Amino acid sequence: MRSELNLQAQQLHVQRGGKEVLAGVSFAVAQGEIYALLGGNGAGKSTTLATFLGFLTPARGRVLVNGQDVGADLLAARRATAYLPEAASLYEHLDARENLRYFLALAGAPSDAAGIEAALGRVSLAEGARGLKLRGYSKGMRQKVAIALAILRDTGILLLDEPTSGLDPTAIDEFHALVRGLADVGKTILMVTHDVYGACQVADRVGLLRGGHLVDQFEAPAGGRIDTETVHRAFSARTAIA
Structure with a gap:
């Protein structure tokens, strides 16, 4: 494993509604690595x-981002990460470029036209679609805009929640290739999924x-x-x- 650990869960216990959802979960994700947290519904993936x-807030244990306890400096942790939810909350009455400019402005990040076009090109969003309102986009196209936003924020860490849910096979392959490319240039990626095949591919x-326990881990051979x-x-x- 690479030496720099950007994400760490240390004996993590988390309760929701009086029920323990995570029970002593420990793992770490190194710089440039893709770690897939795999499990069925209710396993504790999204809670992580x-x-x-x-x-x-953990009942016991802790989570660290870039070696810093999230509870000790929440703003620093959030500045270091970009989060892609299963259903990205984008504005349907705006086009792709307008969405990116708006959310980058909220984050206080630069939003020059050339950078936006480069990011949309990197996620393979067709040029003809970039000026169309998102109400006419497929889920795969929306995911491309969301990941372009993550790229433009230029954080070192990406957190992906069921990122390929509802995508067609071609869109899934494109997404995996994009994520692999981001890891290859040093991004740290934690994705949660119930897709066994996709997790193993990327x-x-x-x-x-x-059931809230990390019961096994698998590593790709060289x-x-x-x-x-x-x-x-x-x-x-x-x-x-037990």
């Missing part, structure tokens, strides 16, 4: 992201969550990919957690 974003490591069948068998297992 919410804790890194400071929306939830991630350097996969962590399997079940120059290769994580074996889908192995992970699928583990994902499908119904072993009870």
Whole structure:
């Protein structure tokens, strides 16, 4: 593993509604690495992201962003990260460029025209679509605008929540290629998903969550990919957690 750890969960216990959703979860994500947190509904995936974003406070344990406890400096953690939710909240009455300019202004980030066009080109959003209102966009096109915004914010860390849910196979392949390219230039990426195949195709490591416990981890061999069948068998297992 690379030496610089940009994201760390250390014996993380989180409760929601009086129920323990995460029970002693520990993992770390290094610079330039894609870590996929895999699990079914209710496994604790989105709770993990919410804790890194400071929306939830751990009952025990802690989360660190760039070595800093999120609870100790929430603003610094959020400045260092870009978050892509499953359904990005973009404005349907604005076009792609207008959405990017607006949200960059909110974040206090530069929004020059050349940079916006470069980012939209990088996510392969067709030039003819960039001036159209988002009300006519497919989900895949909306995701491209959202990831372009993450690129333009130029943070070192990306948090992705079910990023390929509802996308067609071509859009999924394009998204994975884009994310892989971002990791290859040093971005640190934590994605949560229930898609076994997608996780194994793009991630350097996969962590399997079940019932709030991190029950297994899988690592890609040098120059290769994580074996889908192995992970699928583990994902499908119904072993009870004591």
